[in-house]
Amino acid sequence: MKALLLESIHPLAESILRDAGIEVDVRTGALDESELIDALRGVDLVGIRSKTEITPAVLDKAADLKAIGAFCIGTNQISLDDAAGKGVVAFNAPFSNTRSVVELAIAEIIMMARRLTEKDSSLHDGVWDKNAKGSHEIRGRRLGIVGYGNIGSQLSVVAEMLGLQVYFYDTDDKLAMGNAHRCDSLDELLEVAEVVTLHVDGRSGNAGFFGAEQFAKMRPRSLFLNLSRGFVVDYEALRDNLQSGHIAGAAVDVFPSEPKKRGDAFTSPLQGIPNVILTPHIGGSTEEAQEDIGRFVATKLRDYVDRGTTTLSVNLPSLTLEARPGGRRISHLHLNTPGVLAKVNSILAAHGVNIEGQLLNTRGENGYVVTDVAELPDAAVEELRAMPETIRLRLID
Ligand SMILES: NC(=O)c1ccc[n+]([C@@H]2O[C@H](COP(=O)([O-])OP(=O)(O)OC[C@H]3O[C@@H](n4cnc5c(N)ncnc54)[C@H](O)[C@@H]3O)[C@@H](O)[C@H]2O)c1
16 A cells, blocks of 8 residues: 655654555645646555645546545545545544634633733833733633534633633534533523634534624623634624724634735734734644644544544545454445445355455445455455446455
């Protein structure tokens, strides 16, 4: 097996794959389409971050490619359906930077409550402003978390440890962590919270869901944070509420349109307003998160190669498999049409193959069946491969 890791992926990924006996080629930059097509000849696994695009043309030419590791959160750079159609499984790292976002949110809540950015810039300007007015502890404050998923629920735990009273609202029915109080509506949360922080996902229905009406419903002199997605908030409305003093401070990490690279121009209606912390989408950007992404995705690639495990794949059915102590394992990705499992089993039965274990899962147009057997004649393999529904057949010995 050969892996190609692009875009300066954390070295832990390389060592995990090498330890699994996989040959690894590491490159620092991204590749364009034609470079990538050349580089993927004879490559089984590819690791990318956000800048390398796995297009339908790349997938068409990458005959040996079996799995893609997106060593990041987003997977928009991959043609996921085309990859699934060719039996190429894709993984990402959806949770690795959760803690980093939580820590930034906590830091920003304290910074805003103490108006630290103002104290800091005054002192840099030579002004000694030792005044307690408008500076508060966060202990006992009511924190309202909107979106109680991976990040929201972990923030809930850490915030409670610091003495905040946590209220949350989620469109799904979520288990309350610790002593957190579930709100039945966003309005209920806005009525009570002194700090409101958004951790909703990027579904299209969330576009502009937090605007003038919601800011008006927030308590006077409360604080606001958005570390989720830029397009969910009306920042003009936030600016108006900051300027009127209704909102006492804001921390914003994500914007509707973000510069592509360092040095590109950035403008926002929130620039230049006191007690507003603006950060360039760095909520999840820590060395710890990068290392965990390297470990998480490389482990997924290794377990797919070694066992056929597709747990948390973003494009193919999920199966979690134990290591196989002996015998042979048939990993069979196929079109999800009625009768495929019966066909697989009748081919095996016709060749006198005894099935020792079998797992099946489906996802949309794709099915994945993994079958453990003691012996497997070549003729049975050829017949399985020749089934019109077969997308990819792989033997794991
Ligand atoms: N700033 C950063 O660097 C950074 C890093 C990682 C993640 N994020 C973003 O943070 C957000 C949360 O990430 P996560 O991993 O916790 O996601 P998640 O999918 O685990 O949780 C999102 C939660 O929001 C809820 N939700 C969706 N729309 C809602 C609405 N309108 N009102 C109330 N609840 C709603 C969902 O039911 C879900 O429980 C995502 O948008 C993600 O892209 C930002």
